[in-house]
Amino acid sequence: xxxxxxxxxxxxxxxxxHLSQRRRQYAFxxxxxxxxxxxxxxxxxxxxxxxxxxxAVRTMRLGGKTKRDRRSGSQGVTREWKKALxxxxxxxxxxxF
Numbered sequence: 001x002x003x004x005x006x007x008x009x010x011x012x013x014x015x016x017x018h019l020s021q022r023r024r025q026y027a028f029x030x031x032x033x034x035x036x037x038x039x040x041x042x043x044x045x046x047x048x049x050x051x052x053x054x055x056a057v058r059t060m061r062l063g064g065k066t067k068r069d070r071r072s073g074s075q076g077v078t079r080e081w082k083k084a085l086x087x088x089x090x091x092x093x094x095x096x097f
Contacts, residue, residue, distance in 0.1 A: 003042035006034045010096045011083065024088045026096075030059070032082045039084050053089040060085075 010016075011027035019025040030039055036057040044052050064077040088094070 001031065001034070001038065001042075003045040006031050006038050006042035007046060010094075012096060019085070020094075020096075024090070024092065026086050026088070026094055028084050028086065030082050030084045032061070032080070034082070034084075036084075039086065043086060047094060050092070050094075052094070053092060054086055055089055056087040058085040058087075059083065 008029045008031065011029060013027075016027040019027065028039070028043075034042075036059060039057050039059070040054045043054055060083050062081050062083060064080045066075060066077055068075050
């Protein structure tokens, strides 16, 4: 699998920015079938010019939520996705923008 297929996009929320500044942890949306080793090697490949050292990868699967349209009353479900929290070595950062 291509590195850019494994790492879909960075997650930039207030909590994710706080984690990156305080704990060197970065959040990414990843492919649902990606393993922790796939995520680690994809990040090291994408940021190989920085010689990125990944210490830990934590993953979680987030299920879809039930949503209802107020006008028609029909129901639907948002998509399921997988999130990864990546911890970097001391002194290393990722520039998301």
